[in-house]
Amino acid sequence: MIEFATILFFAILQSILGIGILFFGTPTLLLLGFPFAETLSVLLPASLAVSVFQVLGIGVPERDQVRMYVFWCLFPLAIALFSSLALGWDFELEAFVAAILLIYVVIRLSPRMEAVLHDTVCKLPKAWLVAIGTVHGLSNLGGGLLAIFAASRFEEKREVRGNIAFCYMCFAIIQLATLAYLRPDVMQFMQLGYAGLAIVVFIIVDWLVFGAILNPMFDRILTFVIGCYSALIFLKLFGVVGNAAAL
Numbered sequence: 001m002i003e004f005a006t007i008l009f010f011a012i013l014q015s016i017l018g019i020g021i022l023f024f025g026t027p028t029l030l031l032l033g034f035p036f037a038e039t040l041s042v043l044l045p046a047s048l049a050v051s052v053f054q055v056l057g058i059g060v061p062e063r064d065q066v067r068m069y070v071f072w073c074l075f076p077l078a079i080a081l082f083s084s085l086a087l088g089w090d091f092e093l094e095a096f097v098a099a100i101l102l103i104y105v106v107i108r109l110s111p112r113m114e115a116v117l118h119d120t121v122c123k124l125p126k127a128w129l130v131a132i133g134t135v136h137g138l139s140n141l142g143g144g145l146l147a148i149f150a151a152s153r154f155e156e157k158r159e160v161r162g163n164i165a166f167c168y169m170c171f172a173i174i175q176l177a178t179l180a181y182l183r184p185d186v187m188q189f190m191q192l193g194y195a196g197l198a199i200v201v202f203i204i205v206d207w208l209v210f211g212a213i214l215n216p217m218f219d220r221i222l223t224f225v226i227g228c229y230s231a232l233i234f235l236k237l238f239g240v241v242g243n244a245a246a247l
Contacts, residue, residue, distance in 0.1 A: 011198040015205035018164030021047040023143040041186040046198035048172035054165035073129035080137025098233035105227040121152040157218040
């Protein structure tokens with residue numbers, strides 16, 4: 001089944017970076033014709049399972065950081081998601097997200113520009129978090145912005161992955177609760193199988209791979225993945241990926 005293949009592949013990335021299942025899985029399934037609600041029902045249980053295991057292994061962020069996530073990111077996400085599903089809103093945010101991600105990749109090539117980005121994130125964290133929550137609630141594409149926020153705010157790979165995982169865990173809980181309330185028809189027993197597969201992948205990858213990756217390599221992998229995601233969205237917008245998938 002395409003759902004299991006999607007989760008299997010992208011759970012490897014999420015086990016290393018903290019993002020992957022929603023990050024790549026959402027455009028993949030949408031491209032294959034899955035409706036938005038069904039896409040969420042497939043990916044969210046698996047993403048939540050991996051995030052929970054990562055948070056248990058690394059620990060919850062500091063209390064002030066958690067408080068900031070709750071008020072400035074999770075509330076906007078819940079409002080945006082509820083409005084999107086209840087009112088049938090359909091926002092085309094792919095171009096905006098792809099452009100931001102591409103700019104980030106370019107910035108990482110220049111130490112001076114990277115320092116400016118770091119200062120911006122540190123000075124305007126609340127604005128960043130509101131944008132992340134709103135974009136994720138409307139399109140499920142906030143993972144890229146969250147990765148930029150975490151990579152710019154923290155230096156050690158465990159901190160980066162831990163903060164991303166905590167936010168993704170909260171994202172998934174809110175999204176699943178909203179989905180179960182508004183679209184109970186898409187909630188199925190098969191979702192436990194998706195979560196189980198993701199947990200198995202995480203245990204294997206975390207044991208064999210994550211510990212062997214040094215911080216500089218982690219940064220390069222994260223930047224590369226963000227660049228690939230940006231390229232994927234642009235290819236979709238220009239119809240290249242869509243045409244290939246239709247053949």
